[in-house]
Amino acid sequence: MSKAAEDLVLVINSGSSSIKYQLMDPESGMVAVSGAVERIGEDEGGIEQHADGETVRQRSTIADHQAGLRLVFDTLTAAGYDVVRGGVCAVGHRVVHGGEVFYRPTLIDDTVIAAIRELASLAPLHNPANLAGIESVCELLPGVPQVAVFDTAFFHSLPAAAKTYAIDAKIAAAYGIRKYGFHGTSHEYVSGRTAELLGRAPAELNQIIFHLGNGASAAAVRGGRPIDTTMGLTPLEGLVMGSRPGDLDPGIVPHLVRTAQLDIDQIDNLLNRDSGLKGLAGVNDFRELQRLIAGGDQAAELAYDVYVHRVRRYLGAYLIELGAVDAIVFTAGVGENNPQLRADVLAGLTRFGIDIDPAANTAKDRSARRISPADAPVAVLVVPTDEELAIARAARQVVAERP
Numbered sequence: 001m002s003k004a005a006e007d008l009v010l011v012i013n014s015g016s017s018s019i020k021y022q023l024m025d026p027e028s029g030m031v032a033v034s035g036a037v038e039r040i041g042e043d044e045g046g047i048e049q050h051a052d053g054e055t056v057r058q059r060s061t062i063a064d065h066q067a068g069l070r071l072v073f074d075t076l077t078a079a080g081y082d083v084v085r086g087g088v089c090a091v092g093h094r095v096v097h098g099g100e101v102f103y104r105p106t107l108i109d110d111t112v113i114a115a116i117r118e119l120a121s122l123a124p125l126h127n128p129a130n131l132a133g134i135e136s137v138c139e140l141l142p143g144v145p146q147v148a149v150f151d152t153a154f155f156h157s158l159p160a161a162a163k164t165y166a167i168d169a170k171i172a173a174a175y176g177i178r179k180y181g182f183h184g185t186s187h188e189y190v191s192g193r194t195a196e197l198l199g200r201a202p203a204e205l206n207q208i209i210f211h212l213g214n215g216a217s218a219a220a221v222r223g224g225r226p227i228d229t230t231m232g233l234t235p236l237e238g239l240v241m242g243s244r245p246g247d248l249d250p251g252i253v254p255h256l257v258r259t260a261q262l263d264i265d266q267i268d269n270l271l272n273r274d275s276g277l278k279g280l281a282g283v284n285d286f287r288e289l290q291r292l293i294a295g296g297d298q299a300a301e302l303a304y305d306v307y308v309h310r311v312r313r314y315l316g317a318y319l320i321e322l323g324a325v326d327a328i329v330f331t332a333g334v335g336e337n338n339p340q341l342r343a344d345v346l347a348g349l350t351r352f353g354i355d356i357d358p359a360a361n362t363a364k365d366r367s368a369r370r371i372s373p374a375d376a377p378v379a380v381l382v383v384p385t386d387e388e389l390a391i392a393r394a395a396r397q398v399v400a401e402r403p
């Protein structure tokens, strides 16, 4: 049996050793199939797929991204979705860095592929992996339109004062050094959903959004446009994350080169994989951190305090930048699921009109909702993010508007 897939969009998030995918209806948000290929290039990899209430798991060695995507298409076909012969409306790819070049969802052709490749110097860990997914789909699904949706796009028009680093302007210009911001697809989607939930036009609202997942970032959004964000040239700046430190004194890097004789790859590794919660407490997962805290682990307690301190620092900064705030929004794995963290981040701020209703905050409810008292001047909300849906909708729109 083959099910009609021509109205569906295949969303692909191709990372260095994994490919996450969803086959979905961009109109309704219905997810027909979701899955992930893991451990590409390792001895034992595999795929896990959920379709029509059934889960399929399969172990095998997956040499590269093209082999991974072939496995995805075979597994989709086995579930009745033969996207190779039956087609899909479009493939939407998450691409991490769009640099100065890309600031809207873009139909992929050879010129776009070359430009994404050139941007690899700005995102060496991400863009090459995104590109591997795009090139594999080009080969395996020729003729199906592919659309790149960039994590940086929403922040393209950040005000100059917010996006400029105070270093030698000629060096900055020569090497593309500015704040680009990331998680843009999530911040844009969540700020739009927040306006919908509050029954207001985005243009009327000042919002502070905390995307707190394994990666974490905050954005100050005025009238639907971002005026500041925490991530920078790379996704390392800003909040404390699972394994990234967020803000650091840049002097730490030359200090480590001189005193610990670390080379550039070791520093990259330290900052991308061994810092943040992992560096402080040995675990990058917030649930594990909480288990350690419950057991009296002091390093875990300190990691939590540093995390909360950093979020509050940016809350304060963005309150002042916006002047007045209508909504504070929590999203992503930690933001959506951790009432204790939300309470600690917003503790003692009643004088700023910021309060949460403890019952609403701790309710076992996974839907988008307000967690501040109805009469509080600032609405505090939990809004589940859905980057895949945002990518699917963007891809479908680009395809519909094609000349």
Ligand code: AMP
Residues within 6 Å of the ligand: 212, 213, 214, 215, 242, 284, 285, 286, 287, 288, 332, 333, 334, 337, 338
């Ligand atoms: P994300 O990157 O958005 O998938 O978020 C991953 C982070 O969210 C991890 O640190 C998880 O521990 C945390 N997380 C995910 N689900 C839950 C949950 N149900 N309760 C608490 N934390 C969660």
